[in-house]
Amino acid sequence: MRKQQALGILAAAALLAGGFFFINRQETKETLRVNSTSSCMMQMYALDEQDTLIPLSIPCEEKDHMKKRLQQLVAKMSKKQGEGLLPVFAKDTKLEDAVLVDQTLTLQFNEAFLNYEKEHELRVLEAIAWLGTQFEGVAQVQIAIGDDTLQTMPNGTPIPAVLNRKIGINNFLTSTSALHDSDAMTVFYTKEVMDKTFYVPKTKRVSANLSDVDAYIDAILADVSVNSSLKQPLAQEKVKTTAASVMRENVLQVHLDNRILAEDQTAKKQAYETLILSLCMLDHVEQVQVLVDDVAVTLHGMNDRSCSAAELIYNEIE
Template sequence: MKMPWKAAAVLAVPFVLQGCGFGSDEAGNMDEPPEEVTEDIAWEDFEEAAQQEESSSSAEEEPAEEETVERELYLIDENGMVAPQTFSLPKTEGVLKQSLEHLVTGGPISQMVPNGFQAVLPPGTEVDVRLEENGTAVTDFSPEFRDYQPEQEQAVLQAVTWTLTQFDNVEDVSFQINGYKQDTMPVNGTPIGDSYSRAQGINLENGRVSDMTNSSSVTVYFLSQIGENSYYVPVTRRISGKDEDNKLDAAMTELVRGPSPESGLHDVLREGTSLVEPSQVKQGTASIFFNEGLLSGQNGSVSEEALHAALLTATELEDVENVELNVEGAEEVLRVNGDTLEDPAARPALVNDAPSKG
């Protein structure tokens, strides 16, 4: 409670003890304590100082906000397919090890995994990783790594590889268990070789190719859905060796064909969409030529789903950095919001945003 008075000056008065020698000259010669004088301090000044101290203390106690960065983690969905989901992870220098640790079931990711997805590494798996100068990420797992289900072996191999190769300085991944190099996966013996890369594919489909020795592969993106959450799934298909010279056109052809019926995936292009000219790449820019079936009937625009899938599919090729979409009979291509599509358009920063759990 605020007091209406000011602190009074205090005068310390010396006193003399008598008897038993304490009154002798020796005692009288002792230094007397100095007078204590307290300055007049206004109560308002005292209260202001206390408030400043309390404010300073509160500021020191408030924890600094943790800096985060968005990373893609490849998980297994309820259909057994490997798909990326994007998470905000604490910013750290050891991004490769951090990414692998977040693939462990029951690990740091356990409270963030969206419904219908699961982490790929067995519970209790400890991980380490180092990056060699040639771009190979050398992973080393504890023995718990062997405890995955046999039917999930390729998904584990692909999820680890695609999670680490999202970083520009990682070209491929080699596998070790307790420091011992693995040429094959430990349960079903899926070949790894010296290393594994995105070139080996993800969610593999043989497609319409019968001669596997004279074939190549492309990766295309289709849609899947769990509840109300839609997300893109990469699918690698074999293509005939004769299409090797124009892999962009082969990839766009597979995108137009759509997903296989047994995959459970959804098409991203409208029925009737087709290519009117061969796709081509010049100086890093892919030019793709669709008929007007690509456009929505509402305002003559390309849907965000079709645009997203086309950009992701084209830029999976090493020589493609940007994409130019052309539509037969249209001077410009519009987005759903009415904006003109950037010419050329770059790959989306993220494949999928992770939906909230629950």
């Protein structure tokens, strides 16, 4: 995945023009689960040694307000998390204030924020956008140092007027040369970090006109990562669609062939979960139901249950 710093900044500029602490010593029990309880979870980010942002889900206290949660996340993201996962923010970075006005969240950092590694600038910007917009009522994020709102990052990467998840995450340059005539799509992959498997989102540029859901699904299924350290289980399994998808009341029904199934007729874990996570990145998709021969399948066999984006918890750590 790693490109030269100049390519990273160029990718960020092109995108803008167009538009958790380390796992503890216990093994992670599941890569993704469906949260059937009311437990409070929030997401933070770490960098691996190849400058890939790794999202991590951690528990939080229901009683804590958004500012306190964000301060906790920034503090964790400013420290080395353990072997293989590195801090996103510079040492001693602190979030001094977080103010939400008209769906715009202003994050006010101390001066230590400016001391991050230059080659991490795009990743820092992406992490802030995804960190802030996970909270209800936040449509966009602003970055401030003291009383000054930043218009560009310290090393030249432009900050969009509307900073949100449309900036993407783990951006790459691809073979798509006409960036103004291409769209961004975010797909989930698997990645091994110190013998642990993580689900990792990556935004890439693809040919325009993927507003058609079936074209988007086919692009996901056919996707082969440009990064040898990222694996795409769906492409590895050669899963194909068998019929057009159907959207009913924000539930996306996807028809796939039996390559998505294991021998026991349950869905193959990594292929199924990366598909669900990727499709839940689409606007208006609140739930996904996978069907094989018109029968709904999940990790637990044949049933009618759909998977809700709001319930997905991945890369969970204690």
